[in-house]
Amino acid sequence: MSILEDITAERAYQEKSWGTAFDDRNTLNDWVAYAAIYLGRAASMKATPAEQREGILKTATILIAAVEAFDRNKGFPPRHYDPENPQMTVPADPSRSRAR
Numbered sequence: 553m554s555i556l557e558d559i560t561a562e563r564a565y566q567e568k569s570w571g572t573a574f575d576d577r578n579t580l581n582d583w584v585a586y587a588a589i590y591l592g593r594a595a596s597m598k599a600t601p602a603e604q605r606e607g608i609l610k611t612a613t614i615l616i617a618a619v620e621a622f623d624r625n626k627g628f629p630p631r632h633y634d635p636e637n638p639q640m641t642v643p644a645d646p647s648r649s650r651a652r
Contacts, residue, residue: 555609562613575621580628583618587611 594607622628630637
C-alpha cells in the first residue's frame with residue numbers, strides 16, 4: 553500500500569469510529585492534543601519501527617481530519633478563553649490576591 557492509501561484507510565476508520573459531528577466540536581487545542589498523543593507514542597523509546605510508523609500515520613491523518621473540520625465549519629469552535637466565546641472565562645490574576 554502507498555502512504556496515500558494508508559492515510560485514506562485510516563481516515564475512513566476514524567470517520568466510522570467518531571464521525572464528523574464529533575470532529576466539528578473539537579477546538580484547535582483538542583486537535584493539537586490528539587496529534588501530540590499519537591506522535592508522543594511514536595517517539596517513545598520503547599516504540600518499535602512499526603509502532604513509530606503507525607503513530608506518525610495516525611498523527612498525519614488526525615491533522616487531515618482537523619483541516620477537513622476547519623474547512624467544513626470555516627474555523628474551529630472557540631476555546632473557553634477565546635474573546636469571541638460568549639462564555640469566556642478568564643482566570644483570576646493570582647498576583648492580585650496575595651497578601652503584601
